[in-house]
Amino acid sequence: MIYIISDNDGYNMKNKLIELLDYDFIDLGSSIKTYNYHNITNILCDKIIDNDIGILICGLGIGNNIIANRHNHIRSILSNDIVSAKLAREKYNANVLSISERIIGIDLACSIIKIFIETKYKS
Secondary structure, X not given: OEEEEEOHHHHHHHHHHHHHOOOOEEEOOOOOOOOOHHHHHHHHHHHOOOOOEEEEEEOOOXXXXXXXXXXOOOOEEEOOOHHHHHHHHHHHOOOEEEEXXXXXXXXXXXXXXXXXXXXXXXO
């Protein structure tokens, strides 16, 4: 499963990513209304099991990443570049990706998510 969720800052980017990328995302919601990043992160992390992947979209991605890594079964990264996303999956088996709407554009976000989803862990 590939879960995706955003706070209000990442709402527009999340919807555009779902539209542009050809994956069967499970949209865990959010709305244009204020939605606390703590809440969305915990909602997503509670869903992740086994080989699931989670995508968190917010303004900066920093808070989401910190909160996500408090969950024992989560290996979350904040990535604003393709190389970090690839290496995090390949070498560390990262299962959650935080993306910053304020820092990167939609094209780069698409590329980062695609490489994160398609890269396999090399144990």
